[in-house]
Amino acid sequence: MFQRNDHGLDQAGGTATMSFGRAIVPAAELSPLDRVRIFIARTDWAPDLGAQIGSPTWWRGAATCAALCALGYALSPGFNRTVIGDVPAPLSGQQWEEARAQSIGPLAWGGNTGQHMAATDLVAPLSEAPERPRVELVATLGQGDGIANVLQRAGVSKTDTDSAVRMISGAIALGEVKPGTRLDVTLGRRPDKTVARPLEALTFRARFDLALSLARAGNGLTLARHEIAIDRTPLRLEGLVGQSLYRSARASGASPKIVESFIKALAAHINIGRDVGPAATFTLTMAQERAATGEVRFGDLLFAGVTQGNRKTQLVKWDDGQWYEASGQTEHKGMMGMPVAGHITSGFGMRMHPLLGFMRMHKGMDIGAPWGTPIHAAMDGVVQFAGRSAGYGNFVKLASAGGIGTGYGHMSRIAVRGGQHVSQGEVIGYVGSTGMSTGPHLHWEVWKNGISVNPRNMSFSSVSQLSGDALRQFKAKVAWLLSIKPGAH
Numbered sequence: 001m002f003q004r005n006d007h008g009l010d011q012a013g014g015t016a017t018m019s020f021g022r023a024i025v026p027a028a029e030l031s032p033l034d035r036v037r038i039f040i041a042r043t044d045w046a047p048d049l050g051a052q053i054g055s056p057t058w059w060r061g062a063a064t065c066a067a068l069c070a071l072g073y074a075l076s077p078g079f080n081r082t083v084i085g086d087v088p089a090p091l092s093g094q095q096w097e098e099a100r101a102q103s104i105g106p107l108a109w110g111g112n113t114g115q116h117m118a119a120t121d122l123v124a125p126l127s128e129a130p131e132r133p134r135v136e137l138v139a140t141l142g143q144g145d146g147i148a149n150v151l152q153r154a155g156v157s158k159t160d161t162d163s164a165v166r167m168i169s170g171a172i173a174l175g176e177v178k179p180g181t182r183l184d185v186t187l188g189r190r191p192d193k194t195v196a197r198p199l200e201a202l203t204f205r206a207r208f209d210l211a212l213s214l215a216r217a218g219n220g221l222t223l224a225r226h227e228i229a230i231d232r233t234p235l236r237l238e239g240l241v242g243q244s245l246y247r248s249a250r251a252s253g254a255s256p257k258i259v260e261s262f263i264k265a266l267a268a269h270i271n272i273g274r275d276v277g278p279a280a281t282f283t284l285t286m287a288q289e290r291a292a293t294g295e296v297r298f299g300d301l302l303f304a305g306v307t308q309g310n311r312k313t314q315l316v317k318w319d320d321g322q323w324y325e326a327s328g329q330t331e332h333k334g335m336m337g338m339p340v341a342g343h344i345t346s347g348f349g350m351r352m353h354p355l356l357g358f359m360r361m362h363k364g365m366d367i368g369a370p371w372g373t374p375i376h377a378a379m380d381g382v383v384q385f386a387g388r389s390a391g392y393g394n395f396v397k398l399a400s401a402g403g404i405g406t407g408y409g410h411m412s413r414i415a416v417r418g419g420q421h422v423s424q425g426e427v428i429g430y431v432g433s434t435g436m437s438t439g440p441h442l443h444w445e446v447w448k449n450g451i452s453v454n455p456r457n458m459s460f461s462s463v464s465q466l467s468g469d470a471l472r473q474f475k476a477k478v479a480w481l482l483s484i485k486p487g488a489h
C-alpha cells in the first residue's frame with residue numbers, strides 16, 4: 001500500500017514515519033513533561049455528568065467539578081466580609097446646595113436655593129395658559145365606528161363634522177372605509193376656549209387605491225382626491241420542501257392562512273406524505289396589490305405547485321372556487337365514495353330474486369368483485385353493527401352524519417368492531433359470499449333516516465373537466481400564472 005504525502009514522495013504506508021511534515025517520536029523517548037501535556041490534551045475534563053453515572057470518567061468529572069467549586073469558594077471574599085474601598089465625603093454647605101440645584105430632586109422640593117432655576121421678579125404669572133395655534137392629531141376609525149364619531153371625538157365641531165362627512169360621502173361610500181383607518185386631523189386656532197377648534201385639514205386613506213384630503217379654504221372646506229396607482233402582479237414564492245412542506249412554505253414568506261390553503265389544495269389532489277419528498281420544490285402564487293405609496297396587500301392563493309423529479313403537480317384556482325389541475329381537470333369530492341372497485345351486477349328496485357325465484361324488492365346495490373377485494377367505508381361513520389346477520393351473512397352497518405346509514409353484506413371477513421369510528425375510504429371488510437348469496441359480491445345498502453334509498457341517488461366523488469371557452473380562459477390563466485417571475489417579500 002502506498003500513500004502520497006505532502007512532499008510528493010511515495011512511502012510504504014505500513015512503516016510511515018512522516019505525517020504532515022512532523023516527526024512521530026517513539027513513546028519511550030517522551031520526556032515526563034511531554035507525557036503530562038499529552039495526558040492533559042487527551043483527557044475530557046468536562047464529561048457530561050448526566051451520563052454514565054458511576055463510571056471512572058464520571059467520578060473524575062465529578063472530582064474536577066468539586067475541585068473547581070472549592071477553588072472558587074476559596075478565592076471568594078465570603079458572604080459577610082466588607083469590600084475595602086474609599087467612600088467620598090458627603091457634600092456640604094455651598095457645594096451641596098449647588099449640586100442639589102442641578103439635580104432633579106429640587107423640582108419636587110420647590111428649588112429652595114433658587115440659584116439656578118427659581119423664577120425672579122422679572123417673571124410675571126399669566127392668568128391662563130396660552131393655547132397652541134394648531135393641534136395635529138391622529139384619530140383611528142374603530143370597529144362599527146363612523147367617520148362622524150371619530151371627528152367629533154377628536155374635537156371637531158358639529159358643523160364642520162357635518163360638512164366634512166357630506167363631502168367624503170360624495171367621493172366614496174362611507175362603509176368602504178375600513179376599521180383601523182387612521183385619520184390625520186389638523187385643528188386650527190379658535191377665538192376663545194368656549195368654542196370648538198375649526199377643522200383645518202383632514203387626510204386619510206379612504207381605500208387602498210384612494211387617499212382623500214380636506215383642507216380649509218376661506219370659510220368652507222375643499223376636498224381633494226389622490227388616486228394611488230396599484231400594481232396587481234401576483235407574488236410567486238418558490239422553495240425546496242426539505243423536512244417540512246409547511247415550514248418551508250412559511251419560511252418563504254407566505255402567511256399561515258396562505259400556506260394552509262396551499263396544503264389543503266395539494267392534499268385534495270395528491271398524497272403529500274407519500275408523493276412529496278425533501279428534494280421536491282414547491283411554488284405558490286398569491287394575489288398581491290402593491291400601492292405606489294409602498295403598502296403591500298396580499299390576497300388569496302392562486303396557484304399551488306409541487307415538482308418532484310419530473311412529476312409535476314400544478315393546481316390553479318378557477319372562477320368557480322375549485323382547484324383544477326393545469327390540464328383543466330378536477331376531482332369533485334362528493335358525499336360518498338364507491339365501497340368496492342367492481343361492476344354493478346344488480347341495482348336497486350324490484351327484481352326476480354336469484355335464489356328465492358320470485359319478485360322481490362332489492363333494497364340495495366350488488367357489486368360483483370373477486371373474493372377478498374377490500375371494501376371501503378363509503379362515508380365517515382361509526383360502526384353500528386359488525387357480525388353475522390342472517391341473509392346478509394357477515395354484515396357491517398355504519399351510521400354517518402345527516403341520518404345516513406350504509407350497510408355492507410356477504411363479506412368474507414369483517415375488519416372493524418362495533419362502536420369503532422371509520423373514515424371514508426377505510427377498509428371495513430373483504431368481499432365474500434356469506435349469507436344468502438350466489439357468488440362473491442358486495443350487497444350495499446344505503447338508508448336515509450331509516451328508509452332504504454337507491455345508492456345511485458347519492459352524490460359520489462367524480463372527476464370533471466373544463467371545456468370550451470372556460471377551458472381556453474383557464475389555460476390562459478395557467479400560462480399567465482406560470483409566467484410570473486418568483487419574487488421575495
Ligand SMILES: [Zn+2]
Binds near residue numbers: 364366442443444
Ligand atoms: Zn344484494
